[in-house]
Amino acid sequence: MKHSSERLAFAAPRLISAGLLCVSLSGCMVGPNYHAPAVPAPPSYKEPAPASTIAVPAGETWWKVFNDATLDELEKQAIAANPDIQIAVAHVDQADAVRRSVHSAQLPTVTAGASVSRNREAQQRPNNGNTYGHAATYNDFQLPLSLSYEIDAWGRIRRMVQSATASQQATEADLRFVRLSVAASVATDYYTLREADADINIVQTTLVDLERGYEITNNQFRRGLISELAVRQAQTILDQTRARVEALHIQRSQSEHAIAVLLGRPVAGFVIVEAITLPRPPVIPAGVPADLLGRRPDIASAERSAAAASAQIGVARAAYLPQISLTGFAGYESTNPASILNWQNSIASMAASAVAPIFTGGRLKANVDQAQASYRESVGQYEKTVLTAYQDVEDQLAALHYLSRQFDAENNAVADAKRAEEIANNRYNTGLVSYLDVVFAQQTLLSNQEISTQVQGQRLVATVALIRALGGSWNK
Template structure:
């Protein structure tokens, strides 16, 4: 081996070593998930995972713990056809494609640039043998492959890949949050509709009872046994209850329409059969506050967005340093197409370039400041999302605790109101009191029965909202859960039905 060859080999090794060292340099901060203070337990008392609690709530179909086949069917339809879910799926595909785009910058770009031309040059053209050459006409056929490659000396591309991967993970979590929101909306509207069914059944029974009472009073008036005032009082209450029932019918139809929209359907031809039963809600274990950071998809999405914003600081900082690139081509060139593939007609070129910023008017610094500010925004947004999650869980735990007490108290009030109605009707029939006492007792009974149905429905709705606040199900989650850190290099069948009079 000659001295020239040794020197050339040493230079190549040194250049390779320098490129490797530069490639290992990554500017910008390495991401670390910020610590969030969590309480050891929720403020509101709740049921821990036990034999009585539904602790094995499925990740993909949490609503099955309510043991309602109609709800199960509605949820399955929504999962297949809801437009918000379809939009979120498309956004996941979009972010996945952008992540692949970022990955592609880690590889060289190779392309083909063939061309063919025919040229005639003048005899007395410049530099043609001191003007004594001849005019010429020739063909030029090029078959080259081009190459361009940016050396990731400062980690700009690696930070871009990290940012794109984190955004892809955030989109995955956003999709899960949309699915959870849609399924919770279906369940809330469904149990609101069931609550309306129970209230309508109470109104129907009340209207029937008041209609019978009105007929009795009117007959008594026709025989001169009571005054017209009693008739008008009975008629007024009857019409008032009918009006309230009509308003509930509007509410039921609107709930059906809302559910149809969530299922990706038009309201025409969509109906849910009436069912006045309001079952007791399942018991949901809240767990400990720290579990929210893993369960709630909106928290995961916010944390991944924060990781992406952190990587963007490195992308912005890399602009301070020179951009190193390799360009080259290799192929064939010939004036004779028949000899284009001859070895003597091969051509090749390889070059390296450096572009370094000297004066940018503060543009690079402004972009770095912008990236840092965006990261701080994402940190505050993450903290806000966590605090909101804690609040929502505490709200529903408090609601369920007091709704259980309220349901017991309202059931007692209904029993007392029913006794009051019976006593007042007996006293009226005995001629001891006016019909106004009966009207007052009927109105009191109706109000308390309506309240009891509302409380039973609200317990079911609050349970659904609690499941959503806890992040949906937590058993059987997909194995590829989002990492918390970004690598620096890469039911009880009790029935509360409308009470018979």
């Protein structure tokens, strides 16, 4: 025990000095300190933004503002089972594992081992004094505990941790963006499907009237009251309308198939019950452009990617400086396993080393240049993402503004077409015109009703697109 105390007393000052050296050196970090890139933020949007006090639902379930139970259930299933979301979750897990792996480099690495060997040394080997010039055969048993530690004197490892942490945060933002995009895609396909449902109902209702009109026109032709031309015109309108129904069924089927895939389900067996009415879209407040910087996950991802690239500049610059390491081991060694744990058979060693580059053929400078270029690229990507976000909101505000005016005009056109149909019926009943005039009036009414329904569907889709452009939240 006396020898143990003496060794500890001898090693303690050195260990304390080495620790103080590590602390003093670790305060230095090469490379630039990151600041978020500055981007222009207009005071308001160019396109008219309607005022609204509608609140965003809690928990980022923005689709609840549409008050549609079917949509709510579809969104719930998509968030739980969409393959793209599952892939994004895996990316987050990978990035977190990388961050933890890089962070571990800040701590010492300790390993334990055991070795057994049997050795024979030659008689005429150099420095053969221990065996008096004879050959020697012996066993060697070792139980070492090894330690290695890189002193982060220049902040290389800390910059690596910063970069890995920022990259992980970027993947978390990517996950939020994927969830937002999937939810928006479900809502878009859903209202495209509902638009087809409403159109099919309108066309099928008109189809009944057109079939009756064709029968009346054909009967008039058979009685010699009108020419065959009128019959063929009525037949043409009827066939065109039947073809329109089939085209709408294609649109509905494809939208239903797309929703099934978004929900992570096979198309076979997936059915959405028909609904013949379209709701009015909710009015979403747009706020101001600067709000997007804190709301949109793609902007957050681009900013975190820039932070990760900035930290890599420090990693590249630290390669110019010496890499300082501590290594050591302690344990036991003996030729006899029975006495290996005796104190006299203990072994220990501690060493420090510093390795500095002298000539690398320009590799280190090239690595710094590459890191700086990557950072400039990430800043440019961040600025582009912000500008694109502004554009996305402006596009949807413009769409909603003009679609609202178009919807009002189409409603007026539908009312006018209904009145024209009534006049045509009255004139036919009084014998002033043939029933073909009524058929033409019905065709005009159908066309305007379809356009009105399509515009209403486009307003719903544009509202979904505006919510996506706003980052899935507002009023906060």
